[in-house]
Amino acid sequence: MIRLDRSITLLMLFAANSPETAQSQADRLASVLAESDLSGAVIITKGGSTVFSAGYGLANKELDVPNTPETKFRIGSITKQFTAMSILILQDRGLLDVRDPVGDHVAHVPDSWRSLTIHQLLTHTSGIMHSWALPGFEETMAVPTTLDETLERFFDEPLVFEPGTDFVYSGVGYFLLAKTIEVVSGTPYEEFLSSEIFEPLGMRDTGADRPETVLLHRASGYERADSGAAQNAPDIFMPILTGGGNLYSTVQDLARWDRALTERALVSERAYEAMYRPERGGYAYGWRVQQIEGREVLSHSGGVPGFQAVNFRIPAEEIDVVILSNVTPGRWGSVVPELFGILLGESHMSVSF
Template identity: 45%
Template sequence: MWYRRSFLLLASAALAAAQTTAPASAPATPQRLEEQVRGYTSQDRFNGAVLVAKDGKIVLSKGYGLANFEWNVPVTPDTKFRLGSITKQFTAMAVLLLSDQGQLKVDDPVCNYVAPCPEAWKPITLHHLLTHTSGIPNFTAFASYAKTMSVASPPAESLKRFLNEPLDFPPGSKFSYSNSGYVLLGYIIEKVSGGTYEDYLRKNILTPLGMGDTGYDDTLTVLPRRASGYERAGSKLQNAKFLDMSIPHAAGSLYSTTLDLMKWDEALNAHKILSAEAYKRYFTPVLNNYAYGWTVKTEDGVEQINHGGGINGFSTRIVRVPSQHLVVVALSNVVPGQPDKLAQELVKLMLGQNLPVPEKPAEIKLSKEALEKFVGNYAIAPTFILAVTVEGDQLITQATGQGKIPIFAKSANTFYPKVIDAEIVFDVDADGKATGLTLVQNGRRMPAKRQ
């Protein structure tokens, strides 16, 4: 993700566990895929655009919900969404293309391009930045980030935010997702190419591939068919907090459409733009299954290449299955939501698996007095607290550094959030007052004591 973890903890971006079986039957029909998407939209778990393509042909391409809630403008397949960290795969391609052009080498030290360069950075290479193994701390996780995200900060300025921070670990020894590394790559792309990051992508990648609906987003340009971004605040919808798009830069600044991302997938399948050797590096995972701007791993018996993005008001996912010539794209402009999980389920359906259509859990009403017994702070980790409050007759959760999420009762002490696939079970004493809780998400059970 571009700048923060998604929903309650860390698991909403995780994909389903790998299986070793081959596809069981024929790919799902468009009607069956539509049924799965509608199961999400009916529960406010997805608002946006979806594309499924097989063998270069569209199986499903539709918009669901609204691109602009103020004006009741519907989402369509050519609605433009901010991509967040899906941007990173374009940045990685730009670096490899510069390498093919002889303007840099992927194994070059970062200090070749940064002056003055910290002593601790001398072992760091562009390869480390591309694979999130540099050890450079992620500046969007700094406590100061929320206060500065509305202020313009081109790469040279953003660089100053983490230039003198100690490394999280020796370069190459571990994986830790870092937007800092990709902003630094953007800085290097501009320094080497002599132009802007946007211009280099437009001239060398986007225009040659015919991706006319993809580009670098900013708030000054009047951009036709651009979706507005929204965030859920409890049970209400609000405009996403402003983010100056100079800040995400090469780590998360691009916008696109589902149709343009299909063109992107087709170009990758055809090995356009890059040399064969560059493509090999592009898709070779290093640590934590991460390659250059992509996660590459075996899921459901086939290699899948995927990445997601999260940026103020937007959540995105692209999943590619090259051996099946299959791509699924889900772009959402309401957060939190579940484009990650939806995209993965659509892949499973296209691989011939049988899945249940998402159904709304039964909901019961509890009195405000009963809800008050759950109010408190619950420590899932020493620095990660889940606050539970009551607003009106609604129980609300808010995790450290995240927005408010309403939860709804399935029983006297079991609740669920409609916008994410999770469950919260409260432990109660003889008087019915909560003493702790367990967050159940993506097969994990995470207990937390009440503070």
């Protein structure tokens, strides 16, 4: 059994249930997670109230520092949700339109990219390849690189399909969206997110990870060796993933983010409708949209070396689940259907991410 941090909180706030039922439900959630292999933190909220929050395992194995709900983790591709929101903020202000060709805003792009729309970049239907598909990209992720230099590495690569006709997940498309945000707003990407999203929502433990940044309560990343033992994950130059995977956060801050989305903060109703309207591959603007057992489920996962993250939402039930981990690969993903089953009063719920 993995180590269960003493910061675990079981707040029985399911208003529709009796105290005994709520306690039983909290106990079942704790049992499922304690028997998993999770090293990280979890938060589960319903109707804006925390019903479960806990840390598991160690944030730093060498110093024997436990993970807690206040621990900061790299969140990988969950970053894309904030990039998408930034685009919608700029659209609401009349500074761009998601139907615009990206070349209308970013001058330094190849001809093959110039007519790609912002909408196509948001929904991974642009035809731009994924960053991991470029030979040598992963091996050079520790090399300090500017956003412009990162984008230029893909300029000579052909589109993998006619824009708008297919779906291929592309981190590069989100790098280009980050550049679009910088050009249109006149503000560095991380500063725009901080002033327009993190500060208004009280997300004080979220930001862009950089080599020079010293973070209190930062988790170290680990990878499992073939033997199963944890070893230090290779570090990378996080700004190389700007717009697509360069942020860190806590489960508590991501719960604030999810609640703000439920309450329709930050942008217009029209923008929210666009955010959750899936295109090919069931992908909308920074969210995967699924219909599961009659319920709409919104989700996204993320991963960089040594870290995994998932963010699940069931809007109709106002249930949000965030799991952040600092050991990869994690086999704890199999517990997510059990968690939803407990929360919904069912045996399980078949979710995927």
